[in-house]
Amino acid sequence: MSMDAATSYFAARRGKIAPALEALAARRASELSAAPGGAAESLSRVAEFCLGGKMIRGSLAFLGAEAGGADSGGGAQAEDLAALAAAMELFQAGLLAHDDIMDRDETRRGAPTVHARYAEEASGAGAPDALHVGEALGICLGDLCYFEAFAALAGALEGHPLGGRILALCSGVLSEVALAQMADVRWGAMKADVPEAEILALYRCKTARYSFSLPLAAGALYAGAEALVAPVTELGERLGILFQIRDDELGLFGETSATGKGLASDLREGKKTLFRARLLAAAPTEELPRLRELFAGGADAGPDDLRHLRRLAGELGVDDSIAAMTARAEEEARAILRALPRVPRATAEVLEGLVDYVTRRDR
């Protein structure tokens, strides 16, 4: 199955990124040892947090570089590439540490979130106001992740002719993410509906351009393949939209055991999804009160509610309209892949598998 090409690629690259992150944390702990409070503990916590993820973003930096002809097999180039991939994971770790504070999430990947763990420790040490202490330390750890990501970039890009461009790309896309996150926080805080165009802009900035276009394009630039930047950026936008729509689907109707989240977790969080916007726009007046209550979060949605949502989405053509959008994005992604110049065969297969993965994954 083609999706396997992507998942086994992620697993293989994870095997390069994880040791790079651990080595980086150890080296930086010694470089930063003059800081008060001890750098080693914080840096190993950063590495551990990164290691808990699938490392898709880091893998995509490898993939972009390989598409551009880089040799990731060994040597100094492969080492710098692993540092570039590690930077992608460190950015993500910082964003997650901060997001979990904003969303008040206590668990991630089955373990306590960064600030929840700090809060537990502060509480154990008898600190009054332990939650606030945990959040403060979580903000700091997120900041540390960002700075360490830029430090890793500085190392990976030292003397690289396109280093300045890669730095501008990373910081520019991260600014988009910060702005998108502000929009997301505001939408979560207010009851009003969000126009579909804004939701799609959020998907584009927070998922597509950040999680897909950025690592692919950074990898391509790292390999010196400037001609690849535009097509992999376009490709990443399609992949990201597909990924996000599948994410919304899993967040609403996914199996709890597979996603690691609770049943209908997106409903509980009142998340402003494309599905929600289209269903509310299409629903007849008499359905609106029940829908609004469900989508407002807080309500305990049971299996009956979810079956009702599913049925309505089918009857009202919401499923069809989203499926049509998905099919178009998938077709565009495959067209971009066919037009990519001179990509190694093995890399092309992983890219094809990636399209399947974002469209059909079940976790």
Added chain:
Amino acid sequence: MSMDAATSYFAARRGKIAPALEALAARRASELSAAPGGAAESLSRVAEFCLGGKMIRGSLAFLGAEAGGADSGGGAQAEDLAALAAAMELFQAGLLAHDDIMDRDETRRGAPTVHARYAEEASGAGAPDALHVGEALGICLGDLCYFEAFAALAGALEGHPLGGRILALCSGVLSEVALAQMADVRWGAMKADVPEAEILALYRCKTARYSFSLPLAAGALYAGAEALVAPVTELGERLGILFQIRDDELGLFGETSATGKGLASDLREGKKTLFRARLLAAAPTEELPRLRELFAGGADAGPDDLRHLRRLAGELGVDDSIAAMTARAEEEARAILRALPRVPRATAEVLEGLVDYVTRRDR
């Protein structure tokens, strides 16, 4: 008076950095206009926040570059230098936005802090849990400041032969700041005393190396003066220690109207200062309960308490020991200045004035 050479230098360079920050915000608002929620409002808030400060760090980047022979009078080099200085101010804005959340500060420079203003707005818009919304948006705005700082760096350093080294310097020192801030948060949360060595490590990382050594060294590297990096880093460490000790003094005994903070604000916050550590170490047993109560924060210290602290510090030799430390740091700073290779005369005068400024400023 020599201190004036520094303060009028800050004012003059502020006149270059402020318009650079405003132009940057306008340009970035247009580059980031695809982000949801509107980039312009957030970026102008970032610029406004930066503009509220004295811009000492940005000015020091200019000073380091001028010491290295850069011409800051006009042209492309002066423009990139202003962007480098703007990056220093953006880093500081991000750190302050996050610090104010951690410290629960509601005002800074006589205006509401970033998160307090967001919280006010959320409350006005009827959001439940407005404080949390304000903090979440404050975290995002701080993140945005960091990413915009690195974006400004990428622009300023494009094609610069030492660009990678300047990036590594900035990110490395910022990681030290994040670690120091974690130590500070932990010390604030716990009742235990902090060893003097740890307090001095905090002063070195959070004030000296970050606020003084970093901008001076980044400016020197920008000017290509690699030989200046070591001495201005050493100089910055002395300046920072002098600045911080004076800051502690102003935080305890400064005039409210001059510092813009409340009377004895450091006492109220239970800040772990060098003065506190030495006074507690030197105090006779019978004084300890009253001192501990005062230093624990929360207690409403009046003018009598402050007079008592002042008198004790004199009698117990704490003032003398700190004055000796200050005198040594000042002497070392002046010795470093005398040994600096080939610095323009006007720049040397500002550097001399800077030593006076950090030692004797009254706000």
